[in-house]
Amino acid sequence: MRIKEIENGLILEDIKDFDAKHIFECGQCFRWTREEDGSYTGVAYGRVLNVKSDNDKGVVIIDNTNAEDFRNIWFDYFDLGRDYGLIKKELSKDPVLEMAIKHGEGIRILQQEPWELLISYIISANNSIPMISRSINLLSEAYGKSIEYKGKTYYTFPAIEEFHEVTLEGIYYCRAGFRCKYIHQAARLVASGEIDLDAIELLDIDSARKELMKVPGVGPKVADCIMLFSMKKHRAYPVDVWVKRVTEYFYLNRDVKMKDIQKFAADKFGELAGFAQEYLFYYAREFKINADKMI
DNA sequence: TTGCAGGGGTCAA
C-alpha cells in the first residue's frame, strides 16, 4: 500500500481487500451513508470522513483527513495492518465460505469505539437497521458536537462526559422505545466506573462477555458485537437471526440453539470465527438466505 | 384507510 497526500485528503494506492460497500454495508456500523457517487460519508472518532474505493484499480480515496490522523486513527480503524488475503485463503477451504467471500471479498472489520458501540448495539435489539441509525443520529444531534462538511452538518456520537447526566426523558428523544431505559442505565454504569470498557477490552473473551452482560440490555449477541467490532476480539461470533439462518441452512440443516451455533463456529472457524461471521452475514442478507423460514 | 405482523434480542416470570 502506498499513501499519497492530496488536498484535504489521501489516496491509498495498491490496496487490497478493501471495498467501501462491503465494509460499510456488512452490518458492523450504523453511521456511514452512501452518496450518489458511490462514496460513503460517516462520523467516527469525532471526525467526518468520506471514503471511496475503486476496486479494479486497487485505490481508495479518503477525503477530509491528513497523514497524521491516518497514522493515529484510520490505519487501525480500517484494520489496514491485517492481511485479509490470508484470512480469506484459510476460510475458503470451506466451500460455503468460499462462496460467501466471493460476494463480500472487500470486507474489513472496523475498529470502532467501545462506548459508541455499547449504546448502538443496545439500540439494535429487536430493531430494524434504519430505526437503529435514526436513534443513534438523534442522540448525536441532541448531545454530540456538530461538524460542518461540504455544506452539511454532522454530529459526533456524544462522549460519556456529554451524556451521563442526560435524563431518561432526554433519552426518549431518540425514540428507541423500551431500550431507552437500558441506554440510561448503561451511561450511568460507564460514567461511575462500575463498567470499565478499557479494562474489559483487556480481558479474555469469556470474561469480557460476562462483564458486558452486566449492562442492562446487553445479552450474548450484543456483547459479541461490541467485542468483535470495537475490542479486537476476533473469535467472537455474534449470532443474530441472519447468522442463525445461514448456519442452519448451509451447515446444520435443522433448528438449533444459539449455544450450538456458537460451539459450531468455535470448532469450525476458531481464531477466525468473527471474520467468517461477517462474510456469512453479508451473504445471508444480500441473498436473503432462509428468510422465509420461521425462526 | 385501517390493522397487523415483524424487526441486528433481552428481560422477567
Added chain:
DNA sequence: TTGACCCCTGCA
C-alpha cells in the same frame, strides 16, 4: 422456555 416489548414500516 416463553411472551412482551417501543416504535415504525411494509403490506394486505
